[in-house]
Amino acid sequence: MTQYTAAASDLTSAQPAPASLSKPAAEQDASSRCGSCSMHQLCLPTGLGEADMARLDRIIGRRRKVARDSHLYRVGDPFTNLYAIRLGHFKTMQIHPNGDQQVTGFQMAGELLGMDAISTERHQCNAVALEDSEVCEIPFSRLEGLFVEMPALLHHFHRMMSQEITREQGVMLLLGNMRAEQRFAAFLTNLSSRYSARGYSPAAFQLRMTREEIGNYLGLTIESISRLLSKFKKQGWIKVNNRELELLDQPTLKAVAAGTRSCG
Template identity: 50%
Template sequence: MPSSAIREAFESVPSPAVLREIVPIVRDEVNRSAAVRCSTCSMRNVCTPPGLTAEELSRVDSIVCTTRTVRRGDTLFRSGDLFQYLYAVRAGSFKTVIVHSDGREQVTGFQITGETLGLDGIYTGRHNGDVVALEDSVVCVISFLQLETVCREIHTMQHHVHRLMSGEIVRESRLMMLLGTMRADQRVAAFLLNLSQRFKALGYSSAEFHLRMTRREIGCYLGMKLETVSRTLSRFQRDRLLDAQGKQIRILDPEGLAACV
């Protein structure tokens, strides 16, 4: 949609349907900031394959349109929004959630720095779920159309994107195994150990971290009620596997936790 169309749309009072189309686009337009450089980004290694030439890197730079800031509780995009961009979390964290018409919700993932958002939109051209910031966060905005172009030019980049998508498929199938076969304590243990690993990979402590999500959101991700999450954490604490002060988690016995799973 060209910006002239956006202007026209606002000359009369836009319908909710039209607003739904335009708002995410406008958000991205107005937030467009000075050129974002992948070539100097510390997260470069997660967005691009290793071994790109300087020339190739600057080609990649050219397709990262902008960064966007999303405040805690706000959505990056919602189910039904037109798909145009992929997003890379630069700072902060998000949840992806699918809402059924009857109000049931399922959190399908939590994304932290260096992880990808928006791949669900390619299939139909519209996003399949909502993405909500768990804290004030920043994402890089990548035009998917331009990404496809770059992938036709640079083999390694093409394969990198394919790996990214396949990784999402593998991640989801692991979560399906968790939801399908594990009991409550196993699920919580697996969840904490997975987070722990991801924090470690970012250079943070694997033993102590701050949960950005509520017990309800954890439960919604693990397929159980918030009370069960709370009880399980209390039990782990009683068993000296961890120390939980609200959202602050300290893992005391990672092997013991791993033995649960």
């Protein structure tokens, strides 16, 4: 459980957007450049010089807005781009043979979407916006060309892929061996760590996903999620008002997630 929490904290057919022309970096508005984005320290390796940042700016295709509940891509779509989330939240889902959907992750600003398709050149999951969101399109063929010129970028990309593999292994552990209260506590502490890494409050945030989506991800029913929210609230560990959540006792929640403390 400790491995899952730590790893996750480091951190995941398309409807066409209006056509737009990519501008050279020199003509882009300053606020649209990678170096001016508030999330660039999460998306990109540290220590890149101005010349390297300019190279990145030249390959970014466009910013793309994705409305709430709209697909960024679907299972089977051809792979052309990676997507750096600039604003908003997404969920990824896979489809079972019987047609049921399984939520496989929740992604937020500063994280990449689309790495699932690199090996097969077809997307293996659906990516859906949980709220009105915005992504930066990164043509993968052009990004590969930059890897030769910028070894630090290639190393950073490998690091992100390794984190994704570790995250998936953590989810398997989460669903396979943990009690319901551990799963939910791990989910909350994971969100806390990720928001903290983005400069937001680690203790007070809004749940962008529904209780049903959380339950689907954790392998629990919506009734179980509601019961756990009530139990954690009664214990004085959290405060909840609709989707507004406040973590009142983070050390205890981490202990529950690690299996060294129970709800009693």
